[in-house]
Amino acid sequence: MTQELFARYSFLLDRTARKVKQYAQHQFKTGEFDVTVDQWLVLKNLSENELLSQTELANLVFKDHPTLTRIIDLLCKKGYVERIPHPQDRRSFQLHLTNSGLEKVGELKPKILEIREKAWENLTPKDFEEFKRILDTIYKNLDGHPIEE
Amino acid sequence: MTQELFARYSFLLDRTARKVKQYAQHQFKTGEFDVTVDQWLVLKNLSENELLSQTELANLVFKDHPTLTRIIDLLCKKGYVERIPHPQDRRSFQLHLTNSGLEKVGELKPKILEIREKAWENLTPKDFEEFKRILDTIYKNLDGHPIEE
DNA sequence: TTCATATATTTGTCACACTAACTATTGGTA
DNA sequence: TACCAATAGTTAGTGTGACAAATATATGAA
Known part of the structure; x- marks a missing residue:
């Protein structure tokens, strides 16, 4: 029961x-942001951490590698990101925001923070704490193998 | 801030x-349930409401019509669901669980409830109420057009 | 050195989400 | 009757998500 x-x-x-x-994506589209919600997440993380490898970035945004490869492909095509060969490790790339990418982040950041606010109307700071605690607990309950260390 | x-x-x-x-899907796969998480949601709703149209079902499970069309296609291919032409409206179908589909629901239901429980370890019924309330609030905050009635 | 193993990324396949465009049908109305 | 807007469902295109397998390179041990 x-x-x-x-x-x-x-x-x-x-x-x-x-x-x-869906709400965020709709606003992105209306505002002609030229990126998707997931692409934005990647851009934002790149703006906060220069020269990440794809693996490091994947861990930051909790996406798997194939998904990230494809998002990076799209961001490169749009000219916001570049793959720079890693100087020591030829398997790997260092991800680099282009000037155009930097501009994009600067332009979108305030707009997106505003969009994100809408979801949290009618909720109290205490609600946020509870919500975060419960989400984190659920995540941990299901996160089977913290990489067996 | x-x-x-x-x-x-x-x-x-x-x-x-x-x-x-992802957790549920993994368990589904391990247990050879032969359906995806979303296909299960559709099956379950069909077992609780016979002779739905696709539109009615779409509203129940909060999926859009193209997505539902494909899920139904897959479930038909697997022999769990049939599309029955609506006797009055030739544009529409009545969705019907086959015997095989009924069996499947009976077989999977208890297993899936067990799988779903895992997420709630270390959480209380009160947490659940809070969680539900907050999720609903968020949903309503963003649900622009409550079908303008 | 050589080989086994590990790591970084890509490719392929299937499923789902969202949009837009399309077909067929229905139902109201001029 | 003829028209037309609304409705039911499908199809196509793009992006994302999960998973498996492939490729290339790196690293450590024999």
């Missing part, structure tokens, strides 16, 4: 996460 | 939703 009720969290969580992304 | 936090919460929400889905 309670079990059935609890099982609904997955549905609600998925539904809400999709709505948040 | 606070604004940056909002963006951070959006990230946590997305990350956790993906983890939940």
